[in-house]
Amino acid sequence: MTQPVDCADRATARLSWARATTGDAGLGLVRASFDAGFRSYWRTSAGDAPGAPTLIVMDSPPDKEDVRPWLRIRELLESAGVRVPEVLAADVEGGFLLLEDLGVDTFLQVIDSDNADVLFDTAIDQLLRLQALPCPADLPAYNEAMLAFELRLFDEWYLGRHLGVALDCGELEALDLAYRHLVDAALAQPQVFVHRDFMPRNLMPVPGNPADGPAVLDFQGAVRGPIAYDPLSLFKDAFLSWPETRVDGWLDRYHARALAAGLPVPALAPFRRDADLVGIQRHLKILGIFARLHHRDGKPKYLVDAPRFVAYLDAVLPKYPELAPLAAIIDRHVRPAL
Structure with a gap:
């Protein structure tokens, strides 16, 4: 046709x-x-x-x-x-x-503070099956080139195009070093099948069959990549925020279940660090994507959620002194615009 x-x-x-x-x-x-x-x-x-x-x-x-x-x-x-x-x-x-037709509502529409524990547990059911899937030889790798390209969306589209910021040489060098740290951390994680957008908006309750768990949507961008990426995406959603204490508890719950399922997660402390660092990469990428959707594709509504990602960054960056220059760039250029 x-x-x-x-x-x-x-x-x-x-x-x-x-x-x-x-x-x-x-x-x-x-x-x-x-x-x-x-x-x-x-x-x-x-x-x-x-x-x-x-x-x-x-x-x-x-x-x-x-x-x-x-x-x-x-x-x-x-x-x-x-x-x-x-x-x-x-x-x-x-x-x-x-x-x-699986219905009108995704998890994003039906999840609340009362049912979140149950719904996220069913989401973990599906995630563990997904992560246990052997990666085909030709499945794209979430490699250095892809990770770096995604990070560059932040300075090209969010800082440059959206905020009109031109970083000086010192800031560019600091950003490059921060990106290098984030890319290396992602590549060092155990590598598994990764959905890349495993979040409530892409999970749908199945009518009449709750035991089957939610149906998974929007999976065409799957890659072989870091094991902490999808659980972090699930609990630090692009459109819905939760208290840090609940997110910590859900990450611990995922980790215990992943260990029991035989998935290659590291010990809890390094896993939590992995989740933090790959989360920073994802948060920066999404800020860039939302700015690109606005300026290139004429879809302005996504930028309304930009403060959510700055808040995610605020909660994590202070834990890692090596990323202080990145935090300084956000403080200097991003925060005043919000």
Whole structure:
């Protein structure tokens, strides 16, 4: 199928494919969710079969988001017992998938201080299965180049483009040394299968089957990388913050369960240090990504959460004197803008 040249043509192609695939000529589509990337999700509405269950159409424009990595990682996760959305039909060339409808709410909408312990325990169930998955030889590595590229998003997009900051030579050297420390720390961790965005927004309660644990979404960027990355992402979320004492308790709970499952986690103290340092890398990266979404992609809403990541950094950086120059840059350039 040829990629449509504009949004109107794409919408027509999406609806035509959905109707042909379901055999329902009166089927409608309504927006189901919004994504930071180029994919979009659409829920079927009643057509010629008003009693039929709703389904989800994933629209992944082939020139922007190849759907094949999503399908491949989905198959790998399913083979490890991880709950993932069922694929009912696929047009790989056109970039359309027909998926089961898991409902409206993710963990982000349903989690609160009362149920967080239970929900996070079910999330850990899935995470342990995911991390135990053998990494295929051709799975991308979360290597030095990728880690450094992500860190550079912070100074290029957040400091430079968003705040208009031009660092002097001393600050650039200090930032390079901090980045070197963070990259080395990530590479020194035990390396496992990493989702890269394992957080409540990408976990969905499965209707009628709570024992199965949540369904895992948005996994196409999986890599072989540091074992502390996904648990840190789960508890220090991009859109939801928790008290440090609860985060510490959940990290300890994950660590105990990972040890019992035979995963290659280090002892608790070095694991907590690993989580802190890989968290700093992630927090800086996300600040850069949110600024890029605003300035390049016209999606300003994500920057509202920038103070959350500065708060995460504030809680961790004082523990590590070797990162004091990074803390100074944030104090000098970021904090006044907030």
